[in-house]
Amino acid sequence: MTVGRYAPSPSGRMHLGNLCCCLLAWLSAKSQGGRVVLRIEDLDQARCPRKFAELLQQDLDWLGLAADEGGDKGGPHGPYYQSERSGIYQQFYEILWKKGLVYPCFCSRSQLHAADAPHRSDGQVVYAGTCRNLTPEQVAERSRRRPPAWRVKVPDETIGFTDGHLGYYQENLARDCGDFYLRRADGVFAYQLAVVVDDALMGVTQVVRGEDLLSSTPRQLWLYRTLGLPAPEFFHMPLLLAPDGRRLSKRDGDESLENLQAKYTPEEIIGRLAWVCGLQKAPDPRTPAELADGFSWEKVPRQDILLPEGLF
Structure with a gap:
């Protein structure tokens, strides 16, 4: 059985981009007779207070996108x-x-962004391996000044996969990714490790998420293999952009669900999102259940989606 998931970091009310991802994840799993898991990615508890997770679950229920297990509903994989x-x-x-x-890293944020640090084509910094070969004496001396974060050594290996929506993608871990964080200096585990462990242990077979996370997939596939865990199938969806081309943001208040609920019914919100995602020919009201039977990834654009002015 297909097991999909929605894994938000609830730092505020959902905006249309979050909702679009949830809708496609729900439809992709349900169109195959599958189940959906809701996992709350609140590793940073200061940024993601529990009240937003509770509101998110109420919002999903209101929209007809309730998960089959997870969140406050619980289930066998909690x-x-x-x-x-x-x-x-x-x-x-x-x-x-x-x-x-695993090795300790003492680099500051400013050091990581120094001019001599390698960068990917998208501007992300690739760690230069500065702390990879510190001696025990150097580690002890630096530990007296500041607690380290912890990184994982990646091999000089190219890992590729075929995304269910965007097609083939590959990265060389050493050149395009670099050694990445497993744990912050304050002891909080990093996203890359947590998401791999959680999806495997929760039985997730299909991951639907934004195209901005495409580049995380090769390193995660390497982690699945290295940890002896089964990897899911991946579908990366285009990003939903504001009418002026900006990425939607909770910080900017881009049509939060709180605002939308005051103006539209659940069916109107779902129907308009389904239209911009290519799932129907007009922005007519629909329930998620009505959309599931005819869902196909072939209908979904592969380029970022610009919200039409005045749609919401």
């Missing part, structure tokens, strides 16, 4: 809040540690 899963992440962190792949 806990479903990442903030409650640190002990689980520790077990898999230790697997990497015992393989000799």
Whole structure:
């Protein structure tokens, strides 16, 4: 059975981009007779207070996008809040540690963004390996001044996969990714490790998420393999952009669901989103259940979607 998931970081009310991702994830799983898991990615608890997770679940219920398990509903693979899963992440962190792949990093943010640091074509910094080969004496000396974060050593290996929507993609881990964080200096586990462990242990077979996370997939596939975990199939969807071309943001208040609920019915919101995603020919009101039977990834654009002015 297909098991999809929606894994938000609820730092505020959902905006249209979040909702679009949830809709496509729900439809993709349900169109195949599958189930949907809701996982709350609240590793940064200060940024993601529990009240927003509770509101998000109420919003999903109101829209007809309720998950089959997870969140406050619970289920056999809990806990479903990442903030409650640190002990689980520790077990898999230790697997990497015992393989000799984990090392402390003392670099500051300014050092990481220094002029001599390598950059990908999209402007992201690729870690230069500055702390990879520190001696035990150097580690002890630097630890007295500041606590380290912890990185994983990646091989000089190209990993590719065929995305269910965007097609083939590959990266060389050493050149295009670099050694990445597993754990912050304050002890909080990093997204890359947590998401891999959670999707595997929760039985997720299909991951639908934004195209901005496409470049995370090769390193995650490497983690699945290195940890001996089954990898899901990936579908990366185009980003939903504001009419002026900006990426939607909770910070900017881009049509939060709180505002939309005051103006539209659930069916009107879903129908208009389905239209911009190519799932129907007009922005007519629809329920998610009505859209599931005719859902196909072939209908969804592969380029970023610009919201028409005045649609919402």
